[in-house]
Amino acid sequence: MRKTFLTSAIVGLSAALPVSATTLGTWNLGNVAVGGVPADGETEVSTIFVDNNSTDSNGQIAYAAPEAQTPGLTALNDFYASGAGTFDGCIRAEVGGTDCATGYQTGNRFKLQLTETGAVDLVFNVDPAAAGTQGGMNTDGSFATPGTNTYQVFGRAVNLTGLELESFEL
Amino acid sequence: MGFGVGADFEASTAGDGLSFATGLTLGPENLDAFTQYPFGLFGDAPTQNADLDGFFNNGRSGFNVLFSEDSIASDGFYESILTELNDGRGYEDLFGNWLSREMAPAGLLWDNDNDEATDALVMAWELEDGTWEALRDIATLPNPGDPLDDVDPTAGTAVSILLDPMTFANEAVAIAYFTDQGATVSTEPNIEDLANLNLNFGITLADTFMGWTDDLTGQTNTNFTLRLASVAAPVSPVPLPAGAPLLLAGVAMIGFLRKRRIS
Numbered sequence: 001m002r003k004t005f006l007t008s009a010i011v012g013l014s015a016a017l018p019v020s021a022t023t024l025g026t027w028n029l030g031n032v033a034v035g036g037v038p039a040d041g042e043t044e045v046s047t048i049f050v051d052n053n054s055t056d057s058n059g060q061i062a063y064a065a066p067e068a069q070t071p072g073l074t075a076l077n078d079f080y081a082s083g084a085g086t087f088d089g090c091i092r093a094e095v096g097g098t099d100c101a102t103g104y105q106t107g108n109r110f111k112l113q114l115t116e117t118g119a120v121d122l123v124f125n126v127d128p129a130a131a132g133t134q135g136g137m138n139t140d141g142s143f144a145t146p147g148t149n150t151y152q153v154f155g156r157a158v159n160l161t162g163l164e165l166e167s168f169e170l
Numbered sequence: 171m172g173f174g175v176g177a178d179f180e181a182s183t184a185g186d187g188l189s190f191a192t193g194l195t196l197g198p199e200n201l202d203a204f205t206q207y208p209f210g211l212f213g214d215a216p217t218q219n220a221d222l223d224g225f226f227n228n229g230r231s232g233f234n235v236l237f238s239e240d241s242i243a244s245d246g247f248y249e250s251i252l253t254e255l256n257d258g259r260g261y262e263d264l265f266g267n268w269l270s271r272e273m274a275p276a277g278l279l280w281d282n283d284n285d286e287a288t289d290a291l292v293m294a295w296e297l298e299d300g301t302w303e304a305l306r307d308i309a310t311l312p313n314p315g316d317p318l319d320d321v322d323p324t325a326g327t328a329v330s331i332l333l334d335p336m337t338f339a340n341e342a343v344a345i346a347y348f349t350d351q352g353a354t355v356s357t358e359p360n361i362e363d364l365a366n367l368n369l370n371f372g373i374t375l376a377d378t379f380m381g382w383t384d385d386l387t388g389q390t391n392t393n394f395t396l397r398l399a400s401v402a403a404p405v406s407p408v409p410l411p412a413g414a415p416l417l418l419a420g421v422a423m424i425g426f427l428r429k430r431r432i433s
Contacts, residue, residue: 051176085194119399121175155369164267166403169243
């Protein structure tokens with residue numbers, strides 16, 4: 001499929017327009033069969049299909065209650081700073097709440113179980129900045145990195161392929 | 171990382187407003203992207219709020235990565251060599267490649283804090299020959315019953331014994347050792363965390379990112395795809411039976427003679 005990438009071409013007008021920024025939206029579930037609500041101590045999975053029309057799958061997001069809940073993964077806009085940097089949000093396990101920095105050993109890593117060695121595609125919606133605007137203003141009025149938003153990814157890949165893996169690529 | 175799914179996926183390119191984040195300080199070397207196997211197996215206390223070295227190693231293990239604007243690719247394993255305690259006990263040293271969960275060896279777990287919400291500690295593991303090796307032991311309480319002692323008297327404290335591991339002839343003997351000390355251990359058929367690789371990185375969206383258009387349908391899509399693709403290690407060839415090399419040499423010789431006849 002040929003794709004044309006769209007970029008904002010009138011940034012010169014930015015100073016005169018309201019501050020806006022391109023932000024991370026929700027996990028796009030077009031190629032996902034969302035798992036159910038697990039009972040405490042039980043694990044459910046949201047299955048990720050190779051495309052929106054296929055029933056073939058190479059991976060799934062697993063989540064166990066009460067620590068995590070369906071669909072197992074979430075994307076958040078939440079300005080914070082940590083020892084790893086300054087962030088405008090994150091992608092993490094669905095463990096409730098709207099804070100990214102849930103702390104050490106809080107189960108905030110999403111569990112991407114690789115069931116086959118093929119590609120697993122996690123699609124995320126984006127809310128583009130309004131045309132001609134530029135900013136990246138955070139909710140507290142500060143600018144983490146003007147013109148961009150950076151999201152921390154708390155991930156864990158689990159090898160359930162039945163094969164030894166020697167490499168991977170994101 | 172890129173756009174679209176399945177066979178329609180196209181990789182992100184420079185300048186399209188979508189990139190892996192730079193300027194991060196992840197891991198002990200302040201990297202933009204960092205992987206590691208869980209700290210409870212490969213980690214150096216007292217960092218990361220852990221007060222006990224990793225079971226297999228007091229240094230971290232994981233994959234090195236090659237980082238670029240739109241790609242984070244593994245580049246072999248790393249092992250943090252801290253002291254003689256961990257040399258030779260990195261993930262690759264012990265297991266070769268990234269194990270699938272059902273390949274992971276069995277372990278003995280101890281819920282030392284009597285709290286199901288926290289991870290139980292791996293105390294011993296099964297080697298390929300069926301013997302068991304304990305790399306942790308149970309500490310003797312320094313001042314039993316002393317309320318000032320920072321130890322839960324109803325539970326216990328584990329200590330790392332990487333330099334002086336204990337070996338047991340089989341699982342039952344290993345279980346008996348811990349039981350004699352008042353610890354109830356359970357068997358985990360496969361040490362789960364050996365199949366788990368933690369991934370740490372960031373994604374940056376620039377204000378210039380406005381989405382992408384499918385040129386066939388004309389549809390505009392305001393989304394991107396985080397793709398993870400893995401590659402299996404080559405499967406070791408099945409060893410040939412003892413007489414096979416002679417047989418193959420004989421077949422090759424016949425072919426050689428035929429060629430000579432033709433020419």
